[in-house]
Structures are given as C-alpha cells and as structure tokens.
Amino acid sequence: AQSVTQLGSHVSVSEGALVLLRCNYSSSVPPYLFWYVQYPNQGLQLLLKYTSAATLVKGINGFEAEFKKSETSFHLTKPSAHMSDAAEYFCAVESSASKIIFGSGTRLSIRP
Amino acid sequence: GAGVSQSPSNKVTEKGKDVELRCDPISGHTALYWYRQSLGQGLEFLIYFQGNSAPDKSGLPSDRFSAERTGGSVSTLTIQRTQQEDSAVYLCASSLAAGAKVNEQFFGPGTRLTVL
Numbered sequence: 746a747q748s749v750t751q752l753g754s755h756v757s758v759s760e761g762a763l764v765l766l767r768c769n770y771s772s773s774v775p776p777y778l779f780w781y782v783q784y785p786n787q788g789l790q791l792l793l794k795y796t797s798a799a800t801l802v803k804g805i806n807g808f809e810a811e812f813k814k815s816e817t818s819f820h821l822t823k824p825s826a827h828m829s830d831a832a833e834y835f836c837a838v839e840s841s842a843s844k845i846i847f848g849s850g851t852r853l854s855i856r857p
Numbered sequence: 858g859a860g861v862s863q864s865p866s867n868k869v870t871e872k873g874k875d876v877e878l879r880c881d882p883i884s885g886h887t888a889l890y891w892y893r894q895s896l897g898q899g900l901e902f903l904i905y906f907q908g909n910s911a912p913d914k915s916g917l918p919s920d921r922f923s924a925e926r927t928g929g930s931v932s933t934l935t936i937q938r939t940q941q942e943d944s945a946v947y948l949c950a951s952s953l954a955a956g957a958k959v960n961e962q963f964f965g966p967g968t969r970l971t972v973l
Contacts, residue, residue, distance in 0.1 A: 777960070788861075788948065788964040789900075835900065839960060844890065844913060849899035 747772045747840045749819075751848035759856045764808075764823040766851045768836030771817065777839040778819045780810055781847075784832045792834070795819060806830070831855045859883065861965035863949050869971045870939055878934040878968045882951030889932050890952075890962065891924055895945040903947075906932065907954075939972045946970070 752767040770776050780792040793804025800812045806829075810821045821834060836848040862881045870876050882889050891903040902916035906926045917923070921939075926932040936943055946969050950962040 779961075781962075781964075788966045789950075789962075790964070791961050794961065843888075843907065843960065844902060844905045845960070845962060846902065847892070847900040 747774075747776060747838045747846055749778075749836045749838045749846060749848040751834075751836050751851050753851055754849065755852045755854065757854040757856060758826050760828055761825050764821070764826045764830065764853065766821040766834050766836075766853065768810075768819045768821065768848060769817050770819060770836075770838050772838060778810075778812065779837040779839075779845065780804065780808070780819075780821050781835045781837060782832050783835065783850075789835065792821070826853075826855050828855050828857070861949055861951050861963050863947075863965040863968050865968060866966065867969045867971075869973065871973050872941060873938055875935065875937045876939055876970065878936075878947050878949075878970070880932045880934070880949030880951075880965060882930065882932070882949070883963055884930075885953070886951035886963075887929065887954050888952040888960070889926055890950045891932070891934050892948040892950065893918075893945045894948055894967070898945075900948065903934070936970075939970075941972045944970055944972045 748771045750769045778795040781789045782792050783789045793802045795802050795812045803809045808823045833850050835850045837845045864879045887908045889906045892900040904924045905913040921937045924934045946967040948967045949965045952962045
C-alpha cells in the first residue's frame with residue numbers, strides 16, 4: 746500500500762532562508778507524488794506533482810521538489826522564504842486505486 | 858464560478874442530530890472525493906466516487922457516515938446522530954478523472970462542522 750510520511754509537523758524559518766519540507770513515501774509501484782498547500786482559511790491547492798517525466802519538478806511560487814528513488818523521498822524546497830509562504834503543506838501519493846493519500850501536513854512559519 | 862463549491866460553509870449542530878453537507882464539483886470532473894480535516898490533523902480520506910463505478914467507501918469512520926452522488930455531479934455527505942468527535946472541516950475535491958496525469962484535485966473551501 747502507498748503512504749507518505751512528513752517529518753516535522755512544524756517548521757520555522759527566517760524570511761529569506763532556505764525552506765526544506767521533508768516527505769518520504771512508500772510505494773510498491775512507481776509513485777505519483779504531489780505537494781499541496783493550504784493557506785490560512787483557504788482550501789488546498791496544488792503546488793506541484795511528479796508523474797515520472799522529470800525527477801526535479803518545479804511548481805508555483807518558486808517551490809520545487811526532487812524525486813529521489815534511492816531515498817524514497819520527495820522533499821519540497823524553496824531557496825528564499827517569503828512571509829507569504831506561511832501555510833500548511835501536504836505531501837501526497839496516488840494509490841494503486843487512484844485515490845490520493847495525504848501526509849499529516851507540515852505547518853511552515855516564517856520569522857521576520 | 859468554475860471551482861468546487863461546498864455548502865454550508867459553517868454548520869453548528871447539536872449532538873445526536875443529522876447533518877447533510879453538499880459538494881458541487883467542477884463541471885465535467887468525473888472523480889469526487891470527500892476528506893475530513895480535524896484540528897491539527899492531516900487530511901483523512903473518507904470516500905471516493907469515480908464515474909459510474911461503485912464508490913470507494915473504505916475511509917468512512919462508521920456507519921453513521923454515508924455519501925451519495927446524484928447524476929454523476931453533486932454529492933451529499935450525510936452524518937447521522939452526530940457526535941462531538943465529528944467536529945472538523947469536511948473538504949470535497951474533484952478531478953478530471955482517475956490516473957495521475959489528470960488527477961490534479963481541485964478542492965472546495967470546506968464545511969466547518971461543529972457539534973455541540
């Protein structure tokens with residue numbers, strides 16, 4: 746069965762610092778992976794997705810994620826954090842039954 | 858609008874009452890999902906509809922929860938005899954079809970359910 750694990754329920758970085766949100770997956774088949782973001786009092790929206798076309802995936806708002814099969818990871822990064830990046834971030838994997846399994850989420854806080 | 862809509866946006870009910878939550882997916886989307894997001898928790902999958910196939914109900918927490926999708930469009934999530942632990946934000950999402958290449962899910966704003 747497919748699953749994802751997000752390490753760290755809360756990450757805090759300074760404005761302008763590197764953002765790194767960790768996600769590890771478990772899948773018996775080549776996975777399709779996603780990062781979603783939920784801004785305060787808003788619904789979830791897709792940041793980026795990996796569907797095996799390229800291991801480095803670029804998303805909206807300067808975020809990117811790299812698929813590393815050897816590490817079973819799909820960490821989300823952004824070189825320089827902005828105050829507007831403060832949100833909840835969810836890693837997700839598509840199961841063999843075509844439904845999306847979400848991680849428990851990581852809340853990102855940005856310090857001025 | 859062109860997005861997923863949900864109603865009501867907020868619902869306060871008394872323990873033991875039944876509630877119905879509605880989701881209008883994006884027109885043409887054949888897949889529809891319901892999730893529950895409790896305070897400080899991730900998204901808990903509840904149920905998944907794909908076209909005319911039998912729904913995947915594997916995430917429903919108890920037989921008090923049910924959902925239907927009429928005409929392949931609008932969906933209603935029903936919670937009978939609500940309990941305080943049912944308090945959460947209920948999110949609906951739709952996607953064009955199953956399969957990752959087209960499986961980007963578009964989420965509605967959610968219904969915040971409070972059971973007193």
